[in-house]
Amino acid sequence: MLLAIDCGNTNTVFSIWDGEKFLCTLRTSTHHARTADAYFTWYSTLVKHYGIDVEITDVIISSTVPRVVFNLRVFTDRFFGCRPLVVGKPECLLPREPRVDEGTIVGPDRLVNTAGAFDRHGGDLIVVDFGTATTFDVVSKDGNYIGGVIAPGVNLSLEALHMAAAALPHVDISKPQKVVGTNTVACMQSGVFWGYIGLVKEICERIKAEREREMTVIGTGGLAPLFAETEALFDVLEDDLTMHGLTVIHNHNKEG
Ligand SMILES: Nc1ncnc2c1ncn2[C@@H]1O[C@H](COP(=O)(O)OP(=O)(O)O)[C@@H](O)[C@H]1O
Ligand SMILES: CC(C)(COP(=O)(O)O)[C@@H](O)C(=O)NCCC(=O)O
Numbered sequence: 001m002l003l004a005i006d007c008g009n010t011n012t013v014f015s016i017w018d019g020e021k022f023l024c025t026l027r028t029s030t031h032h033a034r035t036a037d038a039y040f041t042w043y044s045t046l047v048k049h050y051g052i053d054v055e056i057t058d059v060i061i062s063s064t065v066p067r068v069v070f071n072l073r074v075f076t077d078r079f080f081g082c083r084p085l086v087v088g089k090p091e092c093l094l095p096r097e098p099r100v101d102e103g104t105i106v107g108p109d110r111l112v113n114t115a116g117a118f119d120r121h122g123g124d125l126i127v128v129d130f131g132t133a134t135t136f137d138v139v140s141k142d143g144n145y146i147g148g149v150i151a152p153g154v155n156l157s158l159e160a161l162h163m164a165a166a167a168l169p170h171v172d173i174s175k176p177q178k179v180v181g182t183n184t185v186a187c188m189q190s191g192v193f194w195g196y197i198g199l200v201k202e203i204c205e206r207i208k209a210e211r212e213r214e215m216t217v218i219g220t221g222g223l224a225p226l227f228a229e230t231e232a233l234f235d236v237l238e239d240d241l242t243m244h245g246l247t248v249i250h251n252h253n254k255e256g
């Protein structure tokens, strides 16, 4: 049984894949100082809670935070007796190589999204992933990652306003009723919410114009549905794209 681990800058997600479906998805905040024993205590408590009794034989990790990989390797070795595949390391083969400037280290999450999206939808794609940062991953006709866009994340943008301006409070994102806010919180939500709608639309239009072709736009990440319910920003919404990509890369390495 495969344990797929997706470590973002904010959250770390574990999912167990039985070859056909994910049996469970567990989420914790990302901390580089979390030890192998702490991962196991958290993991074993939750799988027991969900009544899952499986033997993990394989582990694949994608981490945008390099420092957490060491403890995850120890966790995998100590408790499952296996060596994890780590996306971005030379020994982890990708279905298709990224085509970027020499020396560029592409975020593993973007490589994984590319593999997952190409497997499901074929080529000429834009994957918009709402994480700590909002990333646009451009996938060629043949399934290569060929570059993209990195924008400040939704929550990061709101947090930046709060951190930099003495009179601006901490605010959570939500859809404002109107564009013109009549209080501070409404003004901040309007700036980020409507600003983001514009940002996603404009960037996708410009990518399509630059590439001179139609492209399928896929929205993923926790906040994608909030934007999708207001405007038709995406052709497809997928909540498990990164996890799916991890299973695709794992299969590719098993077969290869
Ligand atoms: N369903 C949701 N509703 C509101 N905020 C969310 C939701 N899902 C994620 N977030 C927030 O979005 C930000 C990015 O989270 P996440 O997608 O886990 O990022 P990463 O993959 O970079 O760790 C975080 O601030 C998180 O709290
Ligand atoms: C852009 C990112 C910070 C996004 O990370 P996330 O929001 O998933 O935590 C990550 O993909 C990253 O560190 N990328 C390295 C630079 C690049 O992809 O070009």
Ligand SMILES: [K+]
Pocket: 109, 129, 130, 131, 132, 133, 134, 135
């Ligand atoms: K992201």
